[in-house]
Amino acid sequence: MKYLIFSDIHGNLPALEKVLASEKVDGYLNLGDVVNYGPWSNECVEMVNDLSNCLNILGNHETYFIENKCEVKHPLVRLFFRKCISDFKNQHVIRTYNKKIEVKGFNCTHTVNNQYVFHDSELIIDNHTIIGHSHQQYFREINGFILINPGSIGQNRKYINVANYAIWNTETNTFDLRHLTFDVDLVIKEMKISEYPQECIDYYKNKKRLNA
Numbered sequence: 153m154k155y156l157i158f159s160d161i162h163g164n165l166p167a168l169e170k171v172l173a174s175e176k177v178d179g180y181l182n183l184g185d186v187v188n189y190g191p192w193s194n195e196c197v198e199m200v201n202d203l204s205n206c207l208n209i210l211g212n213h214e215t216y217f218i219e220n221k222c223e224v225k226h227p228l229v230r231l232f233f234r235k236c237i238s239d240f241k242n243q244h245v246i247r248t249y250n251k252k253i254e255v256k257g258f259n260c261t262h263t264v265n266n267q268y269v270f271h272d273s274e275l276i277i278d279n280h281t282i283i284g285h286s287h288q289q290y291f292r293e294i295n296g297f298i299l300i301n302p303g304s305i306g307q308n309r310k311y312i313n314v315a316n317y318a319i320w321n322t323e324t325n326t327f328d329l330r331h332l333t334f335d336v337d338l339v340i341k342e343m344k345i346s347e348y349p350q351e352c353i354d355y356y357k358n359k360k361r362l363n364a
Contacts, residue, residue, distance in 0.1 A: 155255075157302045157318040157327075159183035159262075159284025161200070162213070163190025163236060164306025167315040167334045168199060171305055174332060175319065179204075181255065183284035183302070184211025184262040187246065188236045189352075190306055191342040193217075197242040210249040211262045211284070218243055231349050256322050258282050258298075269301070289316040289329050300327055312336050312359035333362055 154177040161168050162185055180203050187193040200206060216222040217240055222233040252261040263285035269275055271290040282300045289303030303316025313336040319328040336356065343353050 153178045153322045155179045155181050155320040155322065157181045157183065157282065157300070157320055158305050159302055160185040160211070160287055160304035160307060161190075161196050162186075162188055162304070162306040163193040163196055164315075164339055165190070165192035165195050165199070166336075166338045167306045168196055170332060170334045171315050171317055172199075172203075175317075177319065180206035181253075181260060181282070181320070182206055182208045182249075183260065183282065184209045184249065185213045185284065186211070187217050187240065188213040189232050190339055191236075191346045191348070193236050193240050194242055196306075197245050201242075201245050207253050207255065207260070208249040209253060209260060209262055210246070210251050214246040214249055218247055228351060228355060232352055235346075235348055235352065255282075256325075258300075269299075271301075275299070289318075289331070291327060291329060302329065303331070310360065311362040312356060313361045336361065 156175050156177045182200055186196050186200055216233060217237055222230055258280045260282045263269060263283050268286045269283060270286050270288050275294060277294050277297050277299060280298045287304035287307060287309045288301060290301050292299040302318035305315045305317060308314045308316060313333050314331050315334055316331045340356050
């Protein structure tokens with residue numbers, strides 16, 4: 153069986169559509185943070201919900217949307233939240249997401265110990281683990297256990313026009329870390345139409361692009 157593993161879509165519909173159109177798989181593993189930042193939180197939740205054989209995990213941004221509050225101190229995060237929550241209507245869908253799921257011997261959750269886990273973070277795990285949250289793609293081995301992060305579909309921290317994801321072949325237990333580029337100007341255009349705060353638009357405009 154082949155799973156498409158993805159995380160941190162963050163309301164980026166063009167990136168999600170391109171990734172889904174590029175891969176033929178048997179199932180999907182969504183590691184959370186489908187919502188917030190990009191201008192299509194509703195549409196992304198609905199598209200993921202329509203996927204056949206998709207396992208969904210709760211991210212911290214889904215929790216913000218369910219509780220209708222975001223206590224993150226960073227002012228830019230709070231600006232994005234206030235804008236994106238204002239017209240969100242799919243709380244009933246994201247409430248069905250799981251905090252963690254075990255799949256084929258792997259513990260699948262949004263993150264570990266509520267922290268950002270990067271490729272060089274010091275960490276102790278006691279099971280094979282698949283996480284998202286840090287927007288960084290990697291394959292690690294820690295104390296004999298595997299740690300996988302597929303990276304971010306919609307808000308790559310290094311190159312804003314790159315979507316990261318992974319393909320998991322459960323028969324061979326192999327992971328293929330993949331990426332593709334998408335037109336981030338579509339996101340910026342929709343943010344302007346939707347009257348996002350200029351600080352939010354500038355965040356996307358000022359990020360580096362691959363082959364830009």
